[in-house]
Amino acid sequence: MQISSPIDQLTEKAKQVLNEITYLTLATVDKEGHPWNSPVYYGFDEDYTFYWSSWIENQHSQNIINNGQVFAVVYDSTALSGEGFGVYFKGIAEVIETENKIFNKAIDTIYTKNGKPKRDKKYFLNSGPRRLFQFMPTTIWVNVKEPYEDYFLDKRVDITREIISNPVKQLQNG
Numbered sequence: 001m002q003i004s005s006p007i008d009q010l011t012e013k014a015k016q017v018l019n020e021i022t023y024l025t026l027a028t029v030d031k032e033g034h035p036w037n038s039p040v041y042y043g044f045d046e047d048y049t050f051y052w053s054s055w056i057e058n059q060h061s062q063n064i065i066n067n068g069q070v071f072a073v074v075y076d077s078t079a080l081s082g083e084g085f086g087v088y089f090k091g092i093a094e095v096i097e098t099e100n101k102i103f104n105k106a107i108d109t110i111y112t113k114n115g116k117p118k119r120d121k122k123y124f125l126n127s128g129p130r131r132l133f134q135f136m137p138t139t140i141w142v143n144v145k146e147p148y149e150d151y152f153l154d155k156r157v158d159i160t161r162e163i164i165s166n167p168v169k170q171l172q173n174g
Contacts, residue, residue: 010142011162014087018074022113024050026093026135027071028063036060043109048164050089050135051106053124061095061131068092070135082145082152091137099125106132137164 004012024042029035038060040052050072054061064070070093075086096103099121110132111118124132140163143154 007157007159007162010144010157011159013085014140014142014159014163017076017085017087018044018048021074021076023074024052024135025073025075026052026060028060028093029067029069030059030063031066036063041110043106043111043113045105045109048137048140050137051109051132052135053106053110053119053130053132055129056095056131061133064093064133065095068094072135072137085142088141088143088156089135089137090139091135093133093135096124096132096134102134103132106134140164 022041023039025037025039027035027037036059038054038058040054040060042050042052044050056062070089070091072089072091073086074089075084079085096106103121103124107118107121107124110116122128124130137160139158140160141156141158144157145152146155
């Protein structure tokens with residue numbers, strides 16, 4: 001019988017959260033450096049590239065177009081205090097501007113996650129109101145409780161290598 005390591009257990013728990021939670025909370029910044037936070041309905045592929053669709057005029061969409069640096073977290077917002085578990089990401093996001101392999105993969109990934117019907121491609125191109133986005137994490141971590149006197153502190157545990165085999169990938173436009 002193989003006993004998994006603590007890092008393996010955390011990685012499996014992180015994967016479970018990603019499979020169960022439907023919204024990713026996305027943090028971006030505007031041109032003046034003001035922060036912006038938005039929940040987005042997402043899907044992800046076997047390489048843990050994340051995809052979502054948003055109205056092109058949304059603040060987070062404009063922020064990504066101007067600065068692709070993104071921070072994101074996926075967590076169960078219904079968990080009781082002290083019982084939550086989240087998966088944290090830092091990486092690069094971009095709009096998918098043309099119909100190509102990545103565009104089609106994004107649609108397939110987003111709209112099959114929970115059996116949602118696919119939208120017509122024209123909805124995401126040219127004069128369509130929405131765009132598809134991809135987010136490629138460069139760092140992934142979870143927090144664990146570390147006792148401190150009568151309290152606990154959140155200690156960061158990096159699981160990037162356990163989740164993705166190549167954390168530095170090239171984006172479609174980069």
